[in-house]
Each structure stands twice: as C-alpha cells, then as structure tokens.
Amino acid sequence: PHANEEKRWVLSDFEVGKPLGRGKFGHVYLAREKRSNQIVALKVLFKSQLKQSQVEHQLRREVEIQSHLRHPNILRLYGYFYDQTRVYLILEYAAKGELYKELTRCKHFNEKRSATYIASLARALIYLHGKHVIHRDIKPENLLIGTQGELKIADFGWSVHTFNRRRTMCGTLDYLPPEMVEKTEHDYHVDIWSLGILCYEFLYGVPPFEAKEHSETYRRIVNVDLKFPLKPLVSPAAKDLIAQMLVKNSASRLPLHKVLEHPWIVQNADPSG
Numbered sequence: 001p002h003a004n005e006e007k008r009w010v011l012s013d014f015e016v017g018k019p020l021g022r023g024k025f026g027h028v029y030l031a032r033e034k035r036s037n038q039i040v041a042l043k044v045l046f047k048s049q050l051k052q053s054q055v056e057h058q059l060r061r062e063v064e065i066q067s068h069l070r071h072p073n074i075l076r077l078y079g080y081f082y083d084q085t086r087v088y089l090i091l092e093y094a095a096k097g098e099l100y101k102e103l104t105r106c107k108h109f110n111e112k113r114s115a116t117y118i119a120s121l122a123r124a125l126i127y128l129h130g131k132h133v134i135h136r137d138i139k140p141e142n143l144l145i146g147t148q149g150e151l152k153i154a155d156f157g158w159s160v161h162t163f164n165r166r167r168t169m170c171g172t173l174d175y176l177p178p179e180m181v182e183k184t185e186h187d188y189h190v191d192i193w194s195l196g197i198l199c200y201e202f203l204y205g206v207p208p209f210e211a212k213e214h215s216e217t218y219r220r221i222v223n224v225d226l227k228f229p230l231k232p233l234v235s236p237a238a239k240d241l242i243a244q245m246l247v248k249n250s251a252s253r254l255p256l257h258k259v260l261e262h263p264w265i266v267q268n269a270d271p272s273g
C-alpha cells in the first residue's frame with residue numbers, strides 16, 4: 001500500500017508468542033509480523049471492557065498522539081487493528097522488559113543509573129511538551145527498558161494534548177502532584193513533579209509520600225512533606241534536584257532543560273542515555 005495508506009492489519013499477519021505482561025484491560029504478547037519477520041509487542045484489549053470503562057475515546061487519542069511521536073525514549077505504537085471482540089495495539093518491543101520489575105529486583109538504583117534514566121526521561125518530556133502533549137502518568141509501571149538498556153516511556157492511555165485537559169483520576173495516588181490531587185487546573189508541569197517522584201523512587205526504592213492510608217498520602221502530597229531517609233546514602237546534589245522538582249507551586253518547579261543542566265545529572269548521567 002502507499003506510504004500514507006494505512007495497512008489493514010489482521011491477527012493472521014502475526015505469529016503470537018509468549019505473554020510479556022498482564023494489564024488491567026488485557027494482555028501483551030511477543031509477536032512476529034510474518035512478512036517482515038519484525039518482532040513486536042501485541043497488546044490485546046477486550047472491546048467489552050473498553051466499552052464498560054468508557055475509555056474508547058482515550059484509546060483513540062492515544063493512537064492519534066502516538067502516531068506523531070518519534071523519540072528514542074518513547075515506545076513506538078506502530079498501529080492498531082480490531083476484530084469482533086478485541087482491539088490490538090502493535091507496539092515496539094522493549095527487550096529488557098518492565099522497569100518496575102528491575103527496580104523491585106535491585107531494591108533501588110545507584111546514582112549513575114538513576115541520573116541516566118532521569119536525563120533520558122527529561123529529554124523525552126522536553127520532546128513531548130514541545131508537541132503540546134503531557135503524559136500525566138509517568139511511573140515505573142509505564143517505563144520499559146530497550147535492547148541497549150535505554151529507557152522507554154510507554155502507555156499514553158492517559159496522555160492529553162495541553163489544550164483539552166481532563167481531570168480524570170488515574171491509578172496510584174503516589175505520582176499525582178498537588179494540583180491534580182486538589183483537582184485544580186493542571187498543565188505540563190505535572191510531568192516535572194512525576195519526574196521528581198521517580199527520581200526519589202529510583203534512589204530510595206519507594207515513592208516519597210507513600211503511606212498506609214490514601215488520606216495520609218494525600219496530606220503528605222499537598223503539604224509536600226518531603227523527607228530523605230538516612231539509608232541508602234544519597235548525595236546532597238541528588239536531594240537538591242529532587243527538592244527543586246517537588247515544589248507545590250507548579251510554575252516554580254525546575255524546568256526540564258534546567259534538570260539536564262543540574263550538577264547531579266551532568267556528573268552522573270551517561271551521555272548515551
């Protein structure tokens with residue numbers, strides 16, 4: 001078909017392999033496109049569940065947003081197709097799997113690995129914000145690791161174009177910045193807050209405002225009740241960067257390009273990302 005004509009994919013175009021993960025709406029499988037031998041990840045979503053949760057519009061927006069994104073630290077969504085009962089997302093395969101599994105295995109990452117991931121994420125977010133897209137759901141569960149160990153942001157199911165911001169609450173509270181928790185207007189600064197949460201969780205193995213009760217987590221977020229444990233040992237430079245991103249007033253959060261210039265990133269991030 002011509003380049004601009006979307007190929008109509010069908011399930012029989014693929015040889016489906018092992019399951020890669022189980023999501024709320026469906027499973028992800030390793031797959032090979034038969035004609036090109038290209039390895040992909042195939043996410044299978046049940047139409048019934050999508051309809052039931054009224055998220056079809058979100059899925060359409062995800063496909064639309066992803067179709068214009070090309071960045072080494074953003075997982076590609078090559079296309080989609082559907083049959084009677086299911087919708088299939090054809091995704092780039094991230095050979096080293098889910099970052100959160102790696103974080104659980106290692107307990108926490110060292111400063112070099114953490115800074116390298118944060119720098120890659122900052123570059124991906126600069127690219128995204130340049131396209132007026134906010135991801136809004138940056139957390140370890142949505143980060144994958146590519147063949148060369150590079151970080152890939154995945155799952156734009158909650159992303160929005162900045163002109164039409166919605167206040168749907170999504171998933172764990174831990175990553176929500178004060179303005180989303182307090183349900184006020186929010187903008188691309190939310191992703192800078194989440195980057196600060198991630199940086200803390202990479203270094204300490206737990207998110208900064210974690211608490212047993214939701215109400216306690218909520219209180220700690222809106223008060224920015226930021227505490228650094230004595231263990232593991234973390235450099236003052238890293239704490240300084242985290243404290244500059246986890247700022248209640250969203251406009252005062254360290255801009256992403258300043259994150260890339262911060263001494264902790266400059267001294268610890270591997271330039272290759």
Ligand SMILES: Cn1ncc2ncnc(NCCc3cnc(NC(=O)Nc4cccc(C(F)(F)F)c4)s3)c21
Nearest residue numbers: 020021025028041055058059093094097154155157
């Ligand atoms: C585990 N794993 N290991 C290796 C590997 N390589 C690639 N991918 C993997 N996993 C899939 C990662 C995803 C990327 N994009 C997604 N997108 C999505 O799940 N979208 C989506 C779903 C349900 C509902 C909605 C809606 F309607 F609410 F918007 C949107 S999931 C891999």
